[in-house]
Each structure stands twice: as C-alpha cells, then as structure tokens.
Amino acid sequence: MDAILGPLKKATTAEQPARSRPTREQAEEAVRILIAWAGDDPSREGVLDTPKRVVKAYEEFYRGYNESPQDVLARTFEDVGGYDDIVIVRDIPFYSHCEHHMVPFTGKAHIGYYPVEGVVGLSKLARVTDVFARRMQTQENLTAQITDAIDDALQPRGVAVLLEAEHMCMSLRGVQKHGVSTITTQFKGVFRDDPNEQTRFLTLVRGKSA
Structure with missing residues (x-):
C-alpha cells in the first residue's frame, strides 16, 4: 500500500x-x-x-479540495437600496460523500443571513455549499463549514443554515432504511440569540409567510 x-x-x-x-x-x-x-x-x-x-x-x-470558499464569497454588492432584512436561498441541491464509507449523501441546503453593509450574489451561496460538499464529509461538519464561511466572509448580523439529506450509507448498507432524512442546523448571531428569528427562518424555509 x-x-x-x-x-x-x-x-x-x-x-x-x-x-x-x-x-x-x-x-x-x-x-x-x-x-x-x-x-x-x-x-x-x-x-x-x-x-x-x-x-x-x-x-x-472531490473538486472542493481545490476550491476556496473565500474566493467564492469575496465580492459583495452594497447598492441594495438600504435593504437590511433577511435573505434566504432555499432548496439548494447538493451531493457529498460520507467520509466513513465514501458513499453519497444527497439533499438540500437552506441558507439565510441578515446583511450589514452589502449582499453576496445569490448563486454564491449555492457555490459555497458545493465547495464544502465536494469533499469527504459528515453532514454535521458540512453544516458548520458553510455557516462559518458565510459568517467570516460577510460579517452579517446573523447566519442560519439547515441541511436535510438522505445518506446512502444508511439506505444501501447497514440497517438499509430507505427514505430516512437527516436534518442539521447551525445558527449564528441574531439567529442563535433570538429564538423568534430561528422560528422565522424555519417558517420561511418551509414556504409559509412570516
């Protein structure tokens, strides 16, 4: 070897x-x-x-090992007409590979943040998800990495990330239970400090008015 x-x-x-x-x-x-x-x-x-x-x-x-989340999130736009409310991009499809068995897990990411001085292009939130997803991962670590990268790059008032995924290491091997979803969340800033903001984010992600 x-x-x-x-x-x-x-x-x-x-x-x-x-x-x-x-x-x-x-x-x-x-x-x-x-x-x-x-x-x-x-x-x-x-x-x-x-x-x-x-x-x-x-x-x-595994191309994510050769990509930089800092580069993806480097450019922001300040001309947003004074907008400072929540920005959410939901239903971002992703696939990754479990670092324990190197089999896929696939799902959707939902990302929200409160901008301070500017916003990032919406496609960049999908791209930064892929940067980390295209590596060997656990879902928990993937959730934290996406959250930390956005928080570090944008310095927003708060960041919220929710991932929901099905793991082939659970459906194709082992207990072989199909259709089981795993949900992970990470909150920073106002989302961590205020339960009402968490509720608002989760409500908007689920497609209801808030």
Missing part, C-alpha cells in the same frame, strides 16, 4: 493541511486492486478502463 500511496507529508495552510498527492497512475492502480479485492478481474474487457473512469470521476466528486 505504501508503494501506491507514497508519502503523505503535511503542509500548513489556513484552511486545512495540504498533503502530497499520489500520481494518477498510482490512483488507477489502487482502483485495480479494489476491483480484484471485490472478486472481479481487472483485466476483463468490461472493467479494463474502469480505473481511469473512477479517477476522472473522483476529480469531479
């Missing part, structure tokens, strides 16, 4: 430790080993190119 993975030397960054990466050839060889371990023949025609496809897919699945 050491010959495949090579040395993983830590380097310090502000966000998380950087590690030297195995080569593409090493990654493809690792996939061949897994195919053989599963009981198939890596040289069989049907799976001969599977290692290349898997590595290419991983580049897409």
Whole structure:
C-alpha cells in the first residue's frame, strides 16, 4: 500500500493541511486492486478502463479540495437600496460523500443571513455549499463549514443554515432504511440569540409567510 500511496507529508495552510498527492497512475492502480479485492478481474474487457473512469470521476466528486470558499464569497454588492432584512436561498441541491464509507449523501441546503453593509450574489451561496460538499464529509461538519464561511466572509448580523439529506450509507448498507432524512442546523448571531428569528427562518424555509 505504501508503494501506491507514497508519502503523505503535511503542509500548513489556513484552511486545512495540504498533503502530497499520489500520481494518477498510482490512483488507477489502487482502483485495480479494489476491483480484484471485490472478486472481479481487472483485466476483463468490461472493467479494463474502469480505473481511469473512477479517477476522472473522483476529480469531479472531490473538486472542493481545490476550491476556496473565500474566493467564492469575496465580492459583495452594497447598492441594495438600504435593504437590511433577511435573505434566504432555499432548496439548494447538493451531493457529498460520507467520509466513513465514501458513499453519497444527497439533499438540500437552506441558507439565510441578515446583511450589514452589502449582499453576496445569490448563486454564491449555492457555490459555497458545493465547495464544502465536494469533499469527504459528515453532514454535521458540512453544516458548520458553510455557516462559518458565510459568517467570516460577510460579517452579517446573523447566519442560519439547515441541511436535510438522505445518506446512502444508511439506505444501501447497514440497517438499509430507505427514505430516512437527516436534518442539521447551525445558527449564528441574531439567529442563535433570538429564538423568534430561528422560528422565522424555519417558517420561511418551509414556504409559509412570516
């Protein structure tokens, strides 16, 4: 296994430790080993190119490791006509991969914040969700990372994030219970301090007037 993975030397960054990466050839060889371990023949025609496809897919699945939430949220707009009420983007679809089993979990994110000096482009809230979702994750950590990134970048009066997702590690393996949703929330600022603001956010997310 050491010959495949090579040395993983830590380097310090502000966000998380950087590690030297195995080569593409090493990654493809690792996939061949897994195919053989599963009981198939890596040289069989049907799976001969599977290692290349898997590595290419991983580049897409985990592209968030090469993206910066700070860059996504860097630009704000101050010309909003004095608007200072809640901004909510709801039903943001996302998919991620459980860091325990590396199988998908999929769901929707709902994000709200109270701007102070400006607002961020609405699509940026979806993009920052993807930056963190396209990494190996737990739903709890994903919720906290999205919240912290928005709070750090925008310095709003408050941030609220709700994620609801179905985990394939629970529906495809283990207890094999399909259709079970996991809900996580994180509140900062006025949303954490005032239960009425939490209620307002949750009511608006559920599509009712507030």
